[in-house]
Amino acid sequence: MVESNQMELFVAWAKRRGVIWPSSEIYGGLSNSYDYGPIGVEMKNRLKAHWWQTMVHHRDDIVGLDSPIILNPKVWEASGHTENFTDPLVEDLVTHKRYRQDQLTDPTKSPDGNPVSEPKNFNLMFKTFIGPVEDDQSVVFLRGETCQGIFINFKNILDTSRQKIPFGVAQIGKSFRNEITPGNLTFRTREFEQMEMEFFVTESEASEWFDYWVASRLQWYVDLGIDPKNLRLFKHPKKALAHYSQGTTDVEYNFPWGWGELEGIANRGDYDLTQHQKFSGKDMTVFDEATKEKFIPWVIEPAGGVDRALLAVLLDAWQNYEKGRKDQGEVETLLAIDKRLAAFDAAVLPLVKKDALVEMAKELVTKLRQEGKNIYYDESGSIGRRYRRQDEIGTPICYTIDFESLEGNTEGTVTVRDRDTMEQKRVKV
Numbered sequence: 537m538v539e540s541n542q543m544e545l546f547v548a549w550a551k552r553r554g555v556i557w558p559s560s561e562i563y564g565g566l567s568n569s570y571d572y573g574p575i576g577v578e579m580k581n582r583l584k585a586h587w588w589q590t591m592v593h594h595r596d597d598i599v600g601l602d603s604p605i606i607l608n609p610k611v612w613e614a615s616g617h618t619e620n621f622t623d624p625l626v627e628d629l630v631t632h633k634r635y636r637q638d639q640l641t642d643p644t645k646s647p648d649g650n651p652v653s654e655p656k657n658f659n660l661m662f663k664t665f666i667g668p669v670e671d672d673q674s675v676v677f678l679r680g681e682t683c684q685g686i687f688i689n690f691k692n693i694l695d696t697s698r699q700k701i702p703f704g705v706a707q708i709g710k711s712f713r714n715e716i717t718p719g720n721l722t723f724r725t726r727e728f729e730q731m732e733m734e735f736f737v738t739e740s741e742a743s744e745w746f747d748y749w750v751a752s753r754l755q756w757y758v759d760l761g762i763d764p765k766n767l768r769l770f771k772h773p774k775k776a777l778a779h780y781s782q783g784t785t786d787v788e789y790n791f792p793w794g795w796g797e798l799e800g801i802a803n804r805g806d807y808d809l810t811q812h813q814k815f816s817g818k819d820m821t822v823f824d825e826a827t828k829e830k831f832i833p834w835v836i837e838p839a840g841g842v843d844r845a846l847l848a849v850l851l852d853a854w855q856n857y858e859k860g861r862k863d864q865g866e867v868e869t870l871l872a873i874d875k876r877l878a879a880f881d882a883a884v885l886p887l888v889k890k891d892a893l894v895e896m897a898k899e900l901v902t903k904l905r906q907e908g909k910n911i912y913y914d915e916s917g918s919i920g921r922r923y924r925r926q927d928e929i930g931t932p933i934c935y936t937i938d939f940e941s942l943e944g945n946t947e948g949t950v951t952v953r954d955r956d957t958m959e960q961k962r963v964k965v
């Protein structure tokens with residue numbers, strides 16, 4: 537786990553090993569935006585795939601969707617985003633730095649101790665234009681959340697998927713918010729990815745399903761190997777609820793800078809479908825067989841962030857050993873990341889760069905890749921250094937091909953090295 541005084545080391549590691557680095561770097565960056573490098577993108581893809589598997593593939597009652605980033609601007613009027621998707625912006629009257637008032641310890645003072653201005657409501661939606669003419673008629677928004685694409689497709693999904701209440705719709709995709717104070721690496725950026733699922737239920741079952749999703753989403757992070765001590769639930773007080781919410785509980789992680797939200801589970805009531813019915817004039821009701829009445833379903837929404845989830849997983853899995861894992865005096869880093877999220881399933885390493893060893897190693901690589909594994913092949917440098925390189929990015933297994941692999945009664949065997957225990961065993965290919 538990364539301690540607060542280790543953040544610099546962690547950030548340096550993330551850059552050095554191609555996980556995360558500042559975006560647009562050759563032009564001096566762009567306020568708190570980040571790229572995922574070759575290792576980071578693999579982990580991020582796997583995290584999303586794992587979420588999709590748990591939420592969609594492993595269930596009969598949830599289906600997927602992929603809707604666009606730019607939707608008809610009426611969507612955002614109906615959802616309340618044009619009017620209510622705001623943060624209270626205040627300005628330090630001395631330094632003129634800007635802050636979100638609800639994030640200040642004292643709402644009347646900046647972190648520098650100066651008085652701040654009266655709050656102004658600042659809308660977080662990014663605006664752009666569709667088509668060649670930049671006028672009021674062509675204004676569109678980059679979505680501030682992925683779930684609206686789900687609500688406006690509610691009837692399409694109901695008509696095409698043979699799902700019945702209770703059922704859910706899941707989507708993963710980019711969202712955009714013109715945040716006043718982005719920061720803390722990928723924790724808060726203006727462009728980020730969300731994993732959202734809208735679960736449609738009857739009003740009478742809403743609170744039971746809410747409890748179910750709070751518990752099951754918390755467990756998802758525990759199952760990913762995050763230390764339960766670093767996870768907690770935070771129930772929003774009634775007066776702090778978002779405009780659409782009947783109740784919200786966040787899953788929080790103990791980041792090196794303090795507790796922060798990973799995911800919010802909200803009871804959105806029938807707010808969204810009612811609004812879309814009103815604004816579109818299209819019927820959003822379903823028929824209740826039991827009561828023989830039509831009703832607008834309620835919605836329980838677990839809304840998580842891909843970037844925050846990955847950041848928490850990385851911070852929790854990262855271990856730095858000043859004197860090496862076996863106390864040999866050299867700094868070593870271990871990323872004890874869940875095997876399902878590691879960038880590579882395994883590394884294949886010929887002990888030395890000799891034709892016969894390389895040939896056997898490459899055959900093994902081909903075999904493993906045909907099985908769908910992501911394999912790192914590395915034939916150069918000392919074997920110890922190659923192991924450490926894999927430990928640093930969390931590759932769970934290394935297969936080493938040595939001279940014993942080629943001859944005698946050990947012919948056709950390889951050494952399997954385990955990332956966490958560093959134990960080595962000889963096994964048949």
Ligand code: ATP
Nearest residue numbers: 715723724725728730797798799800839840841844
């Ligand atoms: P916060 O209070 O931190 O601004 P929020 O409550 O507005 O977050 P939600 O609207 O509930 O966030 O969005 C669901 C999830 O999307 C969050 O739990 C988080 O993981 C992710 N998310 C939201 N805003 C950002 C952002 N600016 N950068 C990265 N991830 C974000």
